[in-house]
Amino acid sequence: MPEFLNWVPSDLDSSDDWIIRLSETVVDEIIDLARRNAHLSEDILSIGREQFTLSPDAADPFRQAVGSTQRDFGACLIKGFPARALSEAEFKVAVWGVGLYMGVARPQNVAGDILTDVRDSGSANYRVLNGRGYNTKSELDFHIDSGDVVLLFCRREAKSGGQSLVANPFSIARYLCERKPEYEGFLRYEYPFSLGGYQVDGRDFYLSPLLDGNGDRAAFRINIKNIKNGAVQAGIELPADYLNFLYEFQELAGSPRFCYRMHLEEGDIQILNNFRTIHSRTAFEDHESPDEKRHLLRLWLCLKESQPLPESWLPSFGRIEAGTVRGGFRNIELDSRFESYVRSQCQELGIAV
Ligand SMILES: [Fe+2]
Numbered sequence: 001m002p003e004f005l006n007w008v009p010s011d012l013d014s015s016d017d018w019i020i021r022l023s024e025t026v027v028d029e030i031i032d033l034a035r036r037n038a039h040l041s042e043d044i045l046s047i048g049r050e051q052f053t054l055s056p057d058a059a060d061p062f063r064q065a066v067g068s069t070q071r072d073f074g075a076c077l078i079k080g081f082p083a084r085a086l087s088e089a090e091f092k093v094a095v096w097g098v099g100l101y102m103g104v105a106r107p108q109n110v111a112g113d114i115l116t117d118v119r120d121s122g123s124a125n126y127r128v129l130n131g132r133g134y135n136t137k138s139e140l141d142f143h144i145d146s147g148d149v150v151l152l153f154c155r156r157e158a159k160s161g162g163q164s165l166v167a168n169p170f171s172i173a174r175y176l177c178e179r180k181p182e183y184e185g186f187l188r189y190e191y192p193f194s195l196g197g198y199q200v201d202g203r204d205f206y207l208s209p210l211l212d213g214n215g216d217r218a219a220f221r222i223n224i225k226n227i228k229n230g231a232v233q234a235g236i237e238l239p240a241d242y243l244n245f246l247y248e249f250q251e252l253a254g255s256p257r258f259c260y261r262m263h264l265e266e267g268d269i270q271i272l273n274n275f276r277t278i279h280s281r282t283a284f285e286d287h288e289s290p291d292e293k294r295h296l297l298r299l300w301l302c303l304k305e306s307q308p309l310p311e312s313w314l315p316s317f318g319r320i321e322a323g324t325v326r327g328g329f330r331n332i333e334l335d336s337r338f339e340s341y342v343r344s345q346c347q348e349l350g351i352a353v
Contacts, residue, residue: 062101075270082267106146144274191238304351323351
Protein backbone atom coordinates (compact mmCIF):
# COMPACT_ATOMS: atom_id res chain seq x y z
CA MET A 1 0.00 0.00 0.00
CA PRO A 2 1.49 3.42 -0.91
CA GLU A 3 2.71 5.33 2.13
CA PHE A 4 2.10 8.83 0.79
CA LEU A 5 -0.99 10.99 0.97
CA ASN A 6 -2.13 9.52 4.22
CA TRP A 7 -4.34 12.47 5.07
CA VAL A 8 -7.71 12.40 6.76
CA PRO A 9 -10.32 15.22 6.98
CA SER A 10 -8.98 16.66 10.24
CA ASP A 11 -5.66 17.36 8.44
CA LEU A 12 -7.49 19.58 5.94
CA ASP A 13 -9.35 21.29 8.78
CA SER A 14 -6.18 22.14 10.63
CA SER A 15 -4.24 23.42 7.62
CA ASP A 16 -4.56 26.53 5.50
CA ASP A 17 -1.77 25.47 3.14
CA TRP A 18 -4.20 24.17 0.55
CA ILE A 19 -6.27 27.40 0.40
CA ILE A 20 -5.33 30.38 -1.77
CA ARG A 21 -7.07 33.74 -1.39
CA LEU A 22 -7.00 35.99 -4.44
CA SER A 23 -5.92 39.58 -3.89
CA GLU A 24 -8.01 42.55 -4.97
CA THR A 25 -5.46 43.45 -7.67
CA VAL A 26 -5.71 39.98 -9.22
CA VAL A 27 -9.51 40.04 -9.07
CA ASP A 28 -9.66 43.51 -10.71
CA GLU A 29 -7.44 42.30 -13.53
CA ILE A 30 -9.70 39.27 -14.15
CA ILE A 31 -12.87 41.40 -14.07
CA ASP A 32 -11.42 43.83 -16.57
CA LEU A 33 -10.34 41.07 -19.00
CA ALA A 34 -13.65 39.22 -18.63
CA ARG A 35 -15.66 42.33 -19.46
CA ARG A 36 -13.49 43.21 -22.43
CA ASN A 37 -13.88 39.73 -23.92
CA ALA A 38 -17.52 39.05 -22.98
CA HIS A 39 -18.61 39.28 -26.64
CA LEU A 40 -16.52 36.11 -27.30
CA SER A 41 -18.25 34.01 -24.62
CA GLU A 42 -20.15 31.86 -27.13
CA ASP A 43 -16.95 31.02 -29.00
CA ILE A 44 -14.59 30.16 -26.21
CA LEU A 45 -11.82 28.81 -28.46
CA SER A 46 -11.43 32.28 -29.92
CA ILE A 47 -10.08 33.43 -26.56
CA GLY A 48 -6.36 32.85 -26.20
CA ARG A 49 -3.65 34.53 -24.15
CA GLU A 50 -3.60 37.32 -26.71
CA GLN A 51 -7.16 38.26 -25.73
CA PHE A 52 -6.87 37.31 -22.05
CA THR A 53 -3.43 38.55 -21.05
CA LEU A 54 -2.92 38.11 -17.32
CA SER A 55 0.12 39.75 -15.74
CA PRO A 56 2.66 37.23 -14.32
CA ASP A 57 1.59 38.25 -10.80
CA ALA A 58 -2.07 37.52 -11.54
CA ALA A 59 -1.33 34.21 -13.29
CA ASP A 60 0.88 33.01 -10.45
CA PRO A 61 -1.77 31.91 -7.88
CA PHE A 62 -3.48 29.81 -10.57
CA ARG A 63 -0.21 28.10 -11.57
CA GLN A 64 0.58 27.52 -7.89
CA ALA A 65 -2.87 26.08 -7.26
CA VAL A 66 -2.78 23.37 -9.92
CA GLY A 67 0.80 22.48 -9.04
CA SER A 68 -0.13 21.98 -5.38
CA THR A 69 -2.74 19.34 -6.28
CA GLN A 70 0.06 17.08 -7.51
CA ARG A 71 1.46 16.75 -3.99
CA ASP A 72 0.24 17.10 -0.39
CA PHE A 73 -3.56 16.68 -0.14
CA GLY A 74 -4.25 16.46 -3.87
CA ALA A 75 -6.80 19.24 -3.36
CA CYS A 76 -6.73 23.02 -3.53
CA LEU A 77 -9.31 25.70 -2.88
CA ILE A 78 -9.03 29.17 -4.38
CA LYS A 79 -11.26 31.80 -2.76
CA GLY A 80 -12.41 35.16 -4.00
CA PHE A 81 -12.80 34.56 -7.75
CA PRO A 82 -15.21 37.21 -9.08
CA ALA A 83 -18.79 35.89 -9.34
CA ARG A 84 -21.39 38.59 -8.45
CA ALA A 85 -19.29 41.25 -10.16
CA LEU A 86 -19.66 39.49 -13.52
CA SER A 87 -22.55 38.56 -15.80
CA GLU A 88 -22.91 34.86 -16.66
CA ALA A 89 -21.16 35.44 -20.02
CA GLU A 90 -18.33 37.38 -18.36
CA PHE A 91 -17.92 34.68 -15.72
CA LYS A 92 -17.56 32.06 -18.45
CA VAL A 93 -14.84 34.12 -20.13
CA ALA A 94 -13.05 34.62 -16.81
CA VAL A 95 -13.03 30.87 -16.12
CA TRP A 96 -11.73 30.03 -19.57
CA GLY A 97 -9.20 32.85 -19.36
CA VAL A 98 -7.55 31.76 -16.12
CA GLY A 99 -7.69 28.14 -17.34
CA LEU A 100 -5.31 29.14 -20.14
CA TYR A 101 -2.64 29.69 -17.47
CA MET A 102 -3.19 26.35 -15.73
CA GLY A 103 -3.43 23.45 -18.17
CA VAL A 104 -4.84 21.91 -21.34
CA ALA A 105 -8.62 21.43 -21.36
CA ARG A 106 -10.07 18.01 -22.20
CA PRO A 107 -13.48 17.21 -23.76
CA GLN A 108 -16.01 16.34 -21.04
CA ASN A 109 -18.76 14.65 -23.03
CA VAL A 110 -19.54 13.07 -26.40
CA ALA A 111 -20.45 16.51 -27.77
CA GLY A 112 -16.83 17.57 -27.13
CA ASP A 113 -17.67 20.36 -24.67
CA ILE A 114 -14.54 21.65 -22.96
CA LEU A 115 -16.15 24.09 -20.53
CA THR A 116 -19.36 22.72 -19.05
CA ASP A 117 -22.16 24.09 -16.91
CA VAL A 118 -22.90 22.11 -13.77
CA ARG A 119 -26.52 22.76 -12.82
CA ASP A 120 -29.82 20.95 -12.53
CA SER A 121 -31.36 20.50 -15.95
CA GLY A 122 -34.26 18.50 -14.52
CA SER A 123 -33.06 14.98 -15.44
CA ALA A 124 -34.40 12.57 -12.85
CA ASN A 125 -32.06 9.57 -12.93
CA TYR A 126 -28.43 9.81 -13.91
CA ARG A 127 -27.58 6.20 -13.10
CA VAL A 128 -28.80 4.95 -16.48
CA LEU A 129 -26.31 3.98 -19.21
CA ASN A 130 -24.59 7.16 -20.47
CA GLY A 131 -26.50 9.28 -17.90
CA ARG A 132 -24.42 12.14 -16.52
CA GLY A 133 -24.75 13.25 -12.91
CA TYR A 134 -23.50 16.80 -13.29
CA ASN A 135 -26.75 17.99 -14.86
CA THR A 136 -28.96 16.74 -12.03
CA LYS A 137 -29.58 17.59 -8.38
CA SER A 138 -29.19 13.98 -7.19
CA GLU A 139 -26.58 12.73 -4.77
CA LEU A 140 -23.70 11.25 -6.80
CA ASP A 141 -21.63 8.09 -6.37
CA PHE A 142 -18.01 8.71 -5.39
CA HIS A 143 -15.96 8.91 -8.57
CA ILE A 144 -13.08 10.56 -10.37
CA ASP A 145 -13.22 12.69 -13.50
CA SER A 146 -11.18 12.24 -16.66
CA GLY A 147 -8.31 14.72 -16.57
CA ASP A 148 -5.30 15.18 -14.31
CA VAL A 149 -7.44 17.60 -12.33
CA VAL A 150 -11.09 18.68 -12.22
CA LEU A 151 -11.88 22.32 -11.45
CA LEU A 152 -15.24 23.60 -10.25
CA PHE A 153 -15.80 27.35 -10.36
CA CYS A 154 -18.77 28.29 -8.16
CA ARG A 155 -20.95 31.05 -9.59
CA ARG A 156 -24.11 30.43 -7.53
CA GLU A 157 -24.68 28.31 -4.43
CA ALA A 158 -27.65 26.00 -3.88
CA LYS A 159 -30.48 27.07 -1.55
CA SER A 160 -29.56 24.06 0.58
CA GLY A 161 -27.40 20.95 0.15
CA GLY A 162 -25.07 20.49 -2.79
CA GLN A 163 -22.09 19.93 -0.53
CA SER A 164 -18.93 18.83 -2.26
CA LEU A 165 -17.43 15.65 -0.77
CA VAL A 166 -13.76 14.74 -1.04
CA ALA A 167 -12.02 11.64 0.29
CA ASN A 168 -8.54 10.16 0.23
CA PRO A 169 -8.95 6.63 -1.20
CA PHE A 170 -5.47 5.59 -0.04
CA SER A 171 -6.37 6.16 3.61
CA ILE A 172 -9.58 4.17 3.16
CA ALA A 173 -7.74 1.33 1.41
CA ARG A 174 -5.17 1.21 4.19
CA TYR A 175 -7.89 1.21 6.87
CA LEU A 176 -9.72 -1.67 5.17
CA CYS A 177 -6.63 -3.80 4.53
CA GLU A 178 -5.43 -3.41 8.10
CA ARG A 179 -8.70 -4.97 9.21
CA LYS A 180 -9.01 -7.58 6.47
CA PRO A 181 -5.81 -8.27 4.48
CA GLU A 182 -7.87 -10.15 1.84
CA TYR A 183 -9.33 -6.77 0.78
CA GLU A 184 -6.08 -6.11 -1.10
CA GLY A 185 -7.40 -8.60 -3.69
CA PHE A 186 -10.66 -6.65 -3.97
CA LEU A 187 -8.72 -3.44 -4.59
CA ARG A 188 -6.61 -5.08 -7.30
CA TYR A 189 -9.48 -7.00 -8.97
CA GLU A 190 -10.11 -5.90 -12.57
CA TYR A 191 -13.54 -4.29 -12.64
CA PRO A 192 -15.32 -3.49 -15.91
CA PHE A 193 -15.69 0.30 -16.22
CA SER A 194 -18.06 1.75 -18.80
CA LEU A 195 -16.48 4.40 -21.03
CA GLY A 196 -19.75 6.31 -20.72
CA GLY A 197 -20.70 6.64 -24.36
CA TYR A 198 -17.59 6.36 -26.48
CA GLN A 199 -15.44 3.49 -27.67
CA VAL A 200 -11.76 2.60 -27.52
CA ASP A 201 -10.51 -0.26 -29.74
CA GLY A 202 -14.12 -1.14 -30.54
CA ARG A 203 -15.05 -1.62 -26.88
CA ASP A 204 -17.28 0.57 -24.77
CA PHE A 205 -15.77 -0.57 -21.47
CA TYR A 206 -12.32 -1.34 -20.08
CA LEU A 207 -11.02 -3.49 -17.25
CA SER A 208 -9.18 -1.82 -14.40
CA PRO A 209 -8.36 -2.37 -10.73
CA LEU A 210 -9.45 0.28 -8.23
CA LEU A 211 -5.90 0.65 -6.92
CA ASP A 212 -2.88 0.23 -9.17
CA GLY A 213 0.76 1.28 -9.39
CA ASN A 214 3.31 2.02 -6.70
CA GLY A 215 5.16 5.10 -5.48
CA ASP A 216 4.73 8.10 -7.76
CA ARG A 217 2.70 6.03 -10.20
CA ALA A 218 0.02 4.91 -7.72
CA ALA A 219 -3.50 5.87 -8.75
CA PHE A 220 -6.99 5.07 -7.60
CA ARG A 221 -10.34 5.03 -9.36
CA ILE A 222 -13.89 4.11 -8.42
CA ASN A 223 -17.34 4.72 -9.90
CA ILE A 224 -20.05 2.22 -8.95
CA LYS A 225 -22.44 3.51 -11.62
CA ASN A 226 -19.83 3.00 -14.36
CA ILE A 227 -18.79 -0.41 -13.02
CA LYS A 228 -22.40 -1.64 -12.98
CA ASN A 229 -22.97 -0.30 -16.51
CA GLY A 230 -19.60 -1.71 -17.60
CA ALA A 231 -20.57 -5.16 -16.34
CA VAL A 232 -23.71 -5.03 -18.53
CA GLN A 233 -21.65 -3.94 -21.55
CA ALA A 234 -19.05 -6.64 -20.90
CA GLY A 235 -21.69 -9.32 -20.30
CA ILE A 236 -20.12 -10.02 -16.90
CA GLU A 237 -21.98 -10.71 -13.70
CA LEU A 238 -20.08 -8.94 -10.95
CA PRO A 239 -19.70 -11.32 -7.97
CA ALA A 240 -21.84 -10.17 -5.03
CA ASP A 241 -18.91 -9.91 -2.60
CA TYR A 242 -17.10 -7.55 -5.01
CA LEU A 243 -20.17 -5.38 -5.37
CA ASN A 244 -20.58 -5.35 -1.59
CA PHE A 245 -16.95 -4.31 -1.26
CA LEU A 246 -17.55 -1.35 -3.60
CA TYR A 247 -20.50 -0.22 -1.50
CA GLU A 248 -18.51 -0.66 1.71
CA PHE A 249 -15.71 1.44 0.25
CA GLN A 250 -18.15 4.12 -0.86
CA GLU A 251 -19.85 4.18 2.51
CA LEU A 252 -16.51 4.78 4.22
CA ALA A 253 -15.69 7.52 1.68
CA GLY A 254 -18.87 9.32 2.78
CA SER A 255 -18.34 8.72 6.52
CA PRO A 256 -17.03 11.41 8.92
CA ARG A 257 -13.80 9.45 9.39
CA PHE A 258 -12.82 9.87 5.72
CA CYS A 259 -15.10 12.43 4.10
CA TYR A 260 -14.16 16.08 3.90
CA ARG A 261 -17.37 18.06 3.30
CA MET A 262 -17.05 21.40 1.58
CA HIS A 263 -19.72 23.96 1.05
CA LEU A 264 -18.59 25.72 -2.10
CA GLU A 265 -19.33 29.43 -1.87
CA GLU A 266 -19.70 31.91 -4.67
CA GLY A 267 -16.22 32.66 -5.98
CA ASP A 268 -14.70 29.40 -4.75
CA ILE A 269 -12.65 27.26 -7.13
CA GLN A 270 -12.22 23.65 -6.08
CA ILE A 271 -9.35 21.81 -7.76
CA LEU A 272 -8.98 18.05 -7.27
CA ASN A 273 -6.33 15.55 -8.33
CA ASN A 274 -8.19 12.69 -10.05
CA PHE A 275 -5.61 10.01 -9.22
CA ARG A 276 -5.24 10.76 -5.52
CA THR A 277 -8.70 11.86 -4.42
CA ILE A 278 -12.26 10.71 -5.08
CA HIS A 279 -15.24 13.04 -4.95
CA SER A 280 -18.99 13.25 -4.79
CA ARG A 281 -21.75 15.73 -4.06
CA THR A 282 -24.88 15.66 -1.93
CA ALA A 283 -28.36 16.26 -3.37
CA PHE A 284 -29.52 19.87 -3.32
CA GLU A 285 -32.50 22.21 -3.41
CA ASP A 286 -32.42 25.14 -5.81
CA HIS A 287 -33.52 28.74 -5.42
CA GLU A 288 -36.65 29.85 -7.32
CA SER A 289 -35.18 32.63 -9.41
CA PRO A 290 -33.42 31.28 -12.54
CA ASP A 291 -30.28 33.39 -12.07
CA GLU A 292 -29.95 32.30 -8.42
CA LYS A 293 -30.00 28.55 -9.10
CA ARG A 294 -26.89 26.54 -8.23
CA HIS A 295 -24.41 27.03 -11.05
CA LEU A 296 -20.80 25.97 -11.40
CA LEU A 297 -18.50 25.84 -14.39
CA ARG A 298 -16.25 22.84 -14.81
CA LEU A 299 -12.89 22.32 -16.49
CA TRP A 300 -10.92 19.09 -16.87
CA LEU A 301 -7.26 19.95 -17.30
CA CYS A 302 -3.99 18.19 -18.08
CA LEU A 303 -0.96 19.55 -16.29
CA LYS A 304 2.74 19.84 -16.86
CA GLU A 305 3.29 18.61 -13.27
CA SER A 306 1.15 15.46 -13.59
CA GLN A 307 2.31 12.04 -12.39
CA PRO A 308 2.94 8.91 -14.47
CA LEU A 309 0.09 6.40 -14.42
CA PRO A 310 -0.11 2.60 -14.24
CA GLU A 311 -0.55 0.64 -17.49
CA SER A 312 -4.19 -0.11 -16.57
CA TRP A 313 -5.05 3.58 -17.14
CA LEU A 314 -4.08 3.46 -20.82
CA PRO A 315 -7.53 2.58 -22.26
CA SER A 316 -9.28 5.37 -20.39
CA PHE A 317 -6.60 8.09 -20.50
CA GLY A 318 -4.78 7.24 -23.75
CA ARG A 319 -1.36 8.22 -22.34
CA ILE A 320 0.35 7.22 -19.10
CA GLU A 321 3.62 9.19 -19.20
CA ALA A 322 3.92 12.10 -16.77
CA GLY A 323 3.10 15.60 -18.05
CA THR A 324 1.28 14.61 -21.25
CA VAL A 325 -2.08 15.42 -22.80
CA ARG A 326 -4.43 12.60 -21.81
CA GLY A 327 -7.90 11.76 -20.55
CA GLY A 328 -11.22 13.31 -21.45
CA PHE A 329 -13.64 11.91 -24.01
CA ARG A 330 -11.58 10.64 -26.90
CA ASN A 331 -12.41 9.27 -30.35
CA ILE A 332 -15.07 11.93 -30.77
CA GLU A 333 -15.43 14.63 -33.37
CA LEU A 334 -13.96 17.94 -32.27
CA ASP A 335 -13.86 21.51 -33.52
CA SER A 336 -10.80 21.69 -35.81
CA ARG A 337 -9.59 24.69 -33.82
CA PHE A 338 -9.42 22.51 -30.72
CA GLU A 339 -6.26 20.85 -32.07
CA SER A 340 -4.51 24.18 -32.52
CA TYR A 341 -5.65 25.25 -29.04
CA VAL A 342 -4.05 22.05 -27.62
CA ARG A 343 -0.81 22.66 -29.54
CA SER A 344 -0.46 26.27 -28.43
CA GLN A 345 -1.32 25.43 -24.78
CA CYS A 346 1.29 22.65 -24.77
CA GLN A 347 3.86 25.07 -26.10
CA GLU A 348 2.99 27.78 -23.57
CA LEU A 349 2.96 25.40 -20.60
CA GLY A 350 5.81 23.09 -21.63
CA ILE A 351 3.66 19.96 -21.95
CA ALA A 352 4.47 17.12 -24.38
CA VAL A 353 1.82 17.01 -27.16
FE1 LIG B 1 -17.00 14.61 -10.87
